[in-house]
Amino acid sequence: MLQVNYIRENKNLVIQRLSVKNFTDLPLLDDILSLDDQRKTLQLQAETLQADANTAAKQVGDLMKAGKRSEAETIKASTTSAKETIKNLLDKITAIEQTLQQKLVLLPNLPHTSVPKGTTPDDNEIVLSHGNQPTLPQNALPHWDLATKYNLIDFELGVKITGAGFPVYKGKGAKLQRALINFFLTEAETAGYQELMLPLLVNEASGFGTGQLPDKEGQMYFCTQDSLYLIPTAEVPITNLYRDVIVKENELPIKNCGYTPCFRREAGSYGAHVRGLNRLHQFDKVEIVQITQPEKSYQLLEEMSLHVQHLLQKLGLQYRVLRLCGGDMSFASALTYDMEVWSAAQKRWLEVSSVSNFETFQSNRLKLRYKANEGKNPTSAHPQRQRPSPSTHRSRHFRKQPNPQRHKHPPMPTPLHRLHNHFINTH
């Protein structure tokens, strides 16, 4: 979610950046700004009235104490009408805020300046290629045939007990799956990530927190009796751990990883590209997530990309890295690298991993912020040491000083950058 004030102060930049994502609904931006203006005006009115009412209420108390009952009654009577006005104003404000919020979440994240303009996967930029394409013998089989031939995966059994898209892994197939999960987790641990085992069902608030709700409600499995959603990715529980949290700067970067099965309804998917393991309703994924300061996030994104590449190399896979174009990247991402492996049998590139920087987009929505370490390094004359970069943060953070007689900047919570990556390890 973008911040209204950022939009207001950088309107042209926002328009220009959004165009890279082929977003052109400019009236929406004006709507948002105008709604925010209305909100401010009404809020000021309401708060002024409330301030008066508070003063009056105090006077009543004082007068009652002093025994001046009739004067107190007079003031009482006068406040009653103001109360009604305030309530109306507050109701209006709430309605406007809801509308504003609904419109705000329609705006995608601003793409990074390095993101190429484009509309289809063909416009993605190949950053690098590694290794040579394997050549297979004439009689080579695609994985769905191999899986059957060697009794690794039984798709029909999955259909029997659940439905299509729920494969049963057997024997060495199950063992391979377990080994890959273990391999990814171990590597992540070596790279400094804390391993988490997470709930596979989440509540509605979490769904909103990471943006699956309300838009992608139809893509998630839902348990009606308890109003819980099956997670479509570990990103949901891992990220929501930090909903409404203010972390201390010395805790950064936060590095978490976790394996979970993922559940996706994949409504609308069909055809050859869903064959075998290519598109499942339940699949396994190891996710790594970092939360860090804005000025460090892009460096860490590169590190995460290298981490993934290292894994692919260890597995002896030939791969390429793509920088996704504006049209192909996700709504919330500012920059996404996709890692693709060539499937010789299917004769196409398959996405096996993806690394994204969300900048403050999700942090804003989650209300995830951090607080600078005050006084840890008092000799530092440059408070930008751990400050947000000006490009993503408003200078007003610096202006607000509740304690001006001291010459240090007070710690201000700041939205955090969140990065994540996932491995679809079933290919």
Place this chain on the structure above:
RNA sequence: GGAGAGAUGUCAGAGUGGUCGAAUGAGCCAGCUUGGAAAGCUGGUGUACUGGCAACGGUACCGAGGGUUCGAAUCCCUCUUUCUCCGCCA
């Protein structure tokens, strides 16, 4: 599933419907002190929105949401959650 007791700031923990954004203590930060430290002393120490060039203000927040009242951390209702006991069960 039933019964009871809780939920207050970073933590612990007070809080007769008005003087409560909230005592006190601890922690943390800064200053004084010291050769340096500890101790001691002094001061500071939440978040969001908002007015103002600023100085400095306003509003809201005591698990969440409603209600009563001129006025709610305090009274009422609903929900969430924690603990204790009982029941049931893999």
